[in-house]
Amino acid sequence: MTEFPKKITDDPYGAAILIRRLINEQGLTYWRRYLLAFVLMAVSAGATALSAYILGEVINKAYVDKDVRGIAILSGVTVLIFILKGVATYGHQVILSKISNAILANNQRRLFAKLMSESVGFFSERHSSEFLARLTAGAASVTQVLNLLINALGRDLLLLIGLVAVMLMQDPYMALLGFAVAPPAMLVLRKLVKRIKGLAHNQFTGTADILEIMQESLQGIRTVKAFTLEQTMRERIDTSIAAVERNANKMARVSNRSSPLMETLGGFAVAAGLMYGGYSVVAMGATPGQFFSFLTAFLMAYEPAKRLARLNIELNSNLIGARKLLEIVDSPSSEPVDDDKPALKLIDARVEFCDVTFAYRPDEPVLNRMSFVAEPGKMTALVGPSGGGKSTVLALLLRLYEVNDGAVLIDGQAICGVSRKSLRQQTAYVGQDVYLFRDTIGANIAFGKIGATQDEIVAAAQAACAHEFIMGFPLGYDTPVGEHGTQLSGGQRQRIAVARALIKNAPIILLDEATAALDSESEKQVQEAIEHLCRNRTTIVIAHRLHTIMHADAILVVEGGEIVERGRHDDLLRRGGRYASFFRLQHREAGPLTLAPISATA
The missing domain is CATH 3.40.50.300 (P-loop containing nucleotide triphosphate hydrolases)
Structure with missing residues (x-):
């Protein structure tokens, strides 16, 4: 099968497409401010070029015309030019800084809003430090790309045009001689761009790894101290930091590899200009001012020319961060806004699971056709071994995940058909x-x-x-x-x-082993608080300590994603099934269970 060459449009995050997108979506929003900054840059560039031109006139006034009055006038004009340049430079730098701050803040808001629209499953597959890196470095990279572009066009390009104009006015032949260094320089820089992309990607991921280790070590500092893991954590972060350092050093070598070439070529160009200019003054009758004006313009043009030559390297380095940001922003939301759906309307707050099947991963079901009813104003308890699917029941009720099959109903309304916001506003969760x-x-x-x-x-x-x-x-x-x-x-x-x-x-209360990690005294206080919370509300509680749900209106024993037993506490003990085994195990009873008298309503 014939493989067609890859087009530039095949990659939605390719350099050209990404730059165009950043300009259209974010740069053009501030086009009026950018235009004002561009005008100020033009004024600054013009003032710089004019200062190079005036230098030649001053030399001629001093050494050719011997005109002191003319020198004084030109000196005053020079002062005005530099004041104008300073004001224009200050203006465009402040404007660009404000635009950058606005774009940075906007991208951080966009990313955070996007993360808030993702499901719990989305975050379970990633580390939070990854999003911190995208929020900081990624958002900053967008502003860097736009700043590089506007500075390249408004500052460097305009300044180079102005200085080249001065050079052409003074000596066109010598100007063409200076341009001869450009082709070999561009050829070398083009080869460095691909290498820079890979290094910039490694730098981003390496920084995220450092953030991950730092965050985990600080959040788990008690575990670190308890298990004397300080040295282990130091070794882990040292490894990541060393990798980032090596990569940064490699990037420094690659990105600056053009400098020796540029300086060497620039040296040859300056030397050729000096020889030709000196010869033209001595042998061809050119004025010293013409020579000095050209030489000043040539030397001043060297820095903006070098920055423009390196622009492709700088852009590709920063586009990696911009890409990391936009990959998250562009991805479809795993929990899209559904406020257009009807709101949940509660009458009795009756919760019903109807043949619900769910799996976090394909072919590994957690719930298998589970059905039960949590009656209004009563407590329904879920008990059973860990991993049986109890916590998943609450997660599905909150629509943190969507059921694969079956339905979850509240007062006869399928929760998938109502807005998540209205559903979660009617529930209170304590884990x-x-x-x-x-x-x-x-x-x-x-x-x-x-x-x-x-x-x-x-x-x-x-x-x-x-x-x-x-x-x-x-x-x-x-x-x-x-x-x-x-x-x-x-x-x-x-x-x-x-x-x-x-x-x-809220009329519906969800409790996920709210007292399992507490001591007896704390458990007693929390249990009293929970009794206030659950009074006259539909309550679904997951319990590890069975004595906390002895008075529940219904107890469901969940095992392997299915309800294997259901009933009240005394009924389940009499049956001697799974619940009775759990209860006996917790109370370490070797003999027969003592049953409480059965009430008339049981």
Whole structure:
């Protein structure tokens, strides 16, 4: 089969396409400001070229005409030219900085908004440090690309044009002699671009690896200390840092490999210009001012010419970061906004699973045609061994994942047919691993109800049995909780989480082993708080400690993604099945189980 050559349009993130896209989508938004900066750059370039031209006139006034008055006038004009250049340079630099800051902020907002539209599954496949790198380096690269382009066109190109015009005016033949160095320089620079792309990609991924190790080490500092992993972590990050250092050194060698060639060619060009210019003054009657004006313009044109020659290298280096940013922004959202769907309308808050099948990975089902009903205003408990699918039930209820088959209904409405926002507004979740934001206690409670008043925050804390310990802190509700709430104990964090759920006042409560990691005293306090939370609400609770759900209205034993037993506590004990085995194991009972009297309503 014939393979056709790859076209430039085959890669949506190719250099040419990516540059055009950045200009169209982001640069043109600020075209008026860019135009003003471009005009100021033109003024600065013109002033620089004019200063080179005037130098020749000053030399002629001094050495040919012996005109002191003319020298004084030209000196005053030179001062004005440099003032004008300074003002114009300041203006365009400030304008470009403001544009860059606006584009940077906008791209950071875009990326964060995109991440907020992704599902939990999207993040389970990646490390958070990757997004930190894209948020910082990627967003900054976009502004660097646009700045390189506008500076190349407005500063370097215009300045080079102005200085070349001065050179042509003074001596066209000598100007053509200076241009002879361009072709070999461009040929060498073109070969360096491909190498730079690979090195820039390695630099980005290496930096992300360093962020990953740093983040994991700091967030898991207790584990690091407990297992004396300090040296192991240092070795891991040393390896990554050394790799990035080697790559950076290699990039420095490759990207600057053109400098010796450019300097050598420039030296030959300057030497040829000096010889030709000196000869033209001595033997051909040219004026010294003409020679000095040309030489000044030639030397001043060297730097912008060198920057323009390196532009392709600089662009390709920064386009890697821009590509990393846009790859995330462009990808289809795994949890697209569905606010156009009808809102969930609750009457009784009756939850029903109808033959639900779900798998995180193909051919590895976690739930297998599961069906049950959580009755309104009652507590339904899920128990069973780890890995049976209990937590998945809550994740599907919150639509953190979508079911593969079957349906989840609330008051007869399929949750896939209503907006996620309305569904999640009607549910309150408290997990075993409580996440608190790095803010105050009061703010963390208020996250359950944006705009909550202080009275509502206090009332929720009181109902969650948290008010007493909160007021024990000198700052009360203004006490910072630290990163992940590390300044609080496990029981305190758990009660704040319950308060956050209480203030939401949702009719459906989801509890995922909310007391499993607590000591007996903390568990008693949290259990009391949970009783306040669940009162007269439809509650689905995952329990590891079976004594916490003995009074549940319905207990479902989940194993292998299926419900193998269901009933009330006493009924399940009488059957002597899986639930009875779990209960006996937890209480280490060797003899017969003592059953509580069966109530008339059981």
